[in-house]
Every structure is written in structure tokens, then in C-alpha cells.
Amino acid sequence: MLTRAYQHSLNGSHLPAGEPLLEVDGVSLRFGGVTALSDISFTVTQGHVHAIIGPNGAGKSSMLNCISGIYHPQEGQIRLQTAAESGERTTSTLTQLPPHKIARLGVARSFQNIELFSHLTVLENLMLGRHIHMKHSVAASMLWFGPARKQEIAHRRLVEEVIDLLQLQAFRSKPVGALAYGIQKRVELGRALCIQPALLLLDEPMAGMNVEEKEDMARYVLDVHELAGVTVVLIEHDMNVVMDISDWVSVLDFGRLIADGTPDDVKTNPAVIEAYLGSDDEDSAVREALQTMQEQVEQDQIESDARG
Numbered sequence: 001m002l003t004r005a006y007q008h009s010l011n012g013s014h015l016p017a018g019e020p021l022l023e024v025d026g027v028s029l030r031f032g033g034v035t036a037l038s039d040i041s042f043t044v045t046q047g048h049v050h051a052i053i054g055p056n057g058a059g060k061s062s063m064l065n066c067i068s069g070i071y072h073p074q075e076g077q078i079r080l081q082t083a084a085e086s087g088e089r090t091t092s093t094l095t096q097l098p099p100h101k102i103a104r105l106g107v108a109r110s111f112q113n114i115e116l117f118s119h120l121t122v123l124e125n126l127m128l129g130r131h132i133h134m135k136h137s138v139a140a141s142m143l144w145f146g147p148a149r150k151q152e153i154a155h156r157r158l159v160e161e162v163i164d165l166l167q168l169q170a171f172r173s174k175p176v177g178a179l180a181y182g183i184q185k186r187v188e189l190g191r192a193l194c195i196q197p198a199l200l201l202l203d204e205p206m207a208g209m210n211v212e213e214k215e216d217m218a219r220y221v222l223d224v225h226e227l228a229g230v231t232v233v234l235i236e237h238d239m240n241v242v243m244d245i246s247d248w249v250s251v252l253d254f255g256r257l258i259a260d261g262t263p264d265d266v267k268t269n270p271a272v273i274e275a276y277l278g279s280d281d282e283d284s285a286v287r288e289a290l291q292t293m294q295e296q297v298e299q300d301q302i303e304s305d306a307r308g
């Protein structure tokens, strides 16, 4: 529910919270001799922030690429359940669809590396995020002529709401290439949100950020989720962020699903701790966070033994 008075709902899904939105069912993906994903099954629930975590090379990006249609798994199915405003349900199998068709069904994503038009302004980049809903060409809308004008005004209103939600007012007329990295990542989040997604896929939205930028970004992801009600699937390396903002966590290791549960379940799961501590993950912050978790688990055990 939005606290500010917005005209548009940025959440493209009309499913009630708690219902299965996306079902990953027995997905396997191979590149020649490399098995990137092996028989993966999990469910993304409407209304959740669902994190996918795992050491380097575990298969996280491959999983997101299968959901968004960039990769097509050799086995298994991925199904998206959508509901019209009338409540009528449709289940779409995404597994063999191309990315643009999956985007039209309401699955939006941001990438690990920023993929914006750096010479265009923030506003123009966000308007490009609307293009899948536009009947007239983006160029005609931007040039402000003919019947495109009415349509442009409606799209512009929605884009203004995204600018307001993500507090991008001060940057709206600036070319994206001139902005700080953290702001560019926020614009990327905004562009994905402009699709009015049923499901928002975020591939390491906080990668390369300093602590302050990470905290800001985590806040905006939570706003997108809590204020706009959008279901989010998130890949993130920073364990503290994951445990703070997620409702559900799926853990991959060497292409296998080794844990799937609430943050509390996952952080005390010995297989998860083992996977991270035994990995060659270069991200020392991840290793340190898990070391702390393991110490916490041991401490809890000692205290519980002491209590008898």
C-alpha cells in the first residue's frame, strides 16, 4: 500500500499475497560438460522478497537467466501465475519463451552491469522502460506529436510516480552517464519498475556499492516491495542485506539447491555454512558474515546445553 497518493499501481500482479507466483520445477541447465543447474525446484510467493544466494559460480545468474528467457533449460519447467483485475487466473510456461515475451507477461529485470543509455536523461531512460506498454513509437512520444501526445502524458504520469518513489527528482534531466554509480543503479531499478512488473528480478543490485549506497539501495528495494507491493527475486552477495530484507532464501551450491527457507532457517543450516566456508569465494565479507553466523550457532548451542 502506498503512503503517498499515487494514481497508478506499480505492481502488475493481482494475485493475493501468499499465493504461488512463480514455480521453478525440476530445472536443469547444461553448457556442454558444465552443469550450471541441476534439478532445481522452488516457489516464489506473491508478496515476498525472495533471495537467491550461493558462492561464486553456484548458478544464481543462470537461474535468473532461465526465468527471464535468456537461457532455456534442457529439463524442467518454469511457470508464472498471473491474475487479471477481474481475478481470472492464467498460468504461463516461461521455459521456452523468448525474453521479450516473458517481459510482456510482466517479468522485469535489472542486470549485474548497468544497462542504461548513458547519453539519455533519467526521464528518457525511464520512458524507455514504458515502451512495452506503448502503442506509438517511443520516438513519436518523445517528439510529442499526433495521437502519441495523449499516450505520452499517461505514461509520463506513471514515470513521475516512479521518480517520486525512488527519489530521483534532482536527477531527472541529467544524462545518466554523468550520475554517481549508486544513482545509476537506482535508475535501473526505476526502469524495471516502469514496466509495472508482476515480478521484479534484481541481479546484484548492490554490487560495487559502498556501505552507504548499499543501505540506500536496500531501503529502495524495500519501498518497492512494501509501498508498491511488488514481488522481488534478488541475487545478492551481502549476507547481512539478504538476511535483513528477504522473506525467503533459496541457496544454490554447484548448481544444486542446498537450502530453501526463511532467513532464520537458512542461516543456521549446516549445509549452507559448509558451502560458503568451503568455497573459494573471493568475497571475504561473505565468508566473514558466515563465520559470524557459525559462531552464533555454536554459542546458541552452548547456551542451550547450559540451560539443560
Ligand SMILES: Nc1ncnc2c1ncn2[C@@H]1O[C@H](COP(=O)(O)OP(=O)(O)OP(=O)(O)O)[C@@H](O)[C@H]1O
Pocket (backbone or CB within 6 Å): 031, 034, 035, 036, 054, 055, 056, 057, 058, 059, 060, 061, 062, 063
Ligand atoms: N553462457 C555460459 N557458457 C558456459 N558456461 C556458463 C555460461 N553461463 C554460466 N556458465 C557456467 O555455469 C556455472 C554457473 O554460473 P553462474 O554465472 O550462473 O553462477 P553465479 O552463481 O551467478 O556466479 P557469480 O556469483 O560469480 O556471478 C559456472 O560454472 C559458469 O562458468
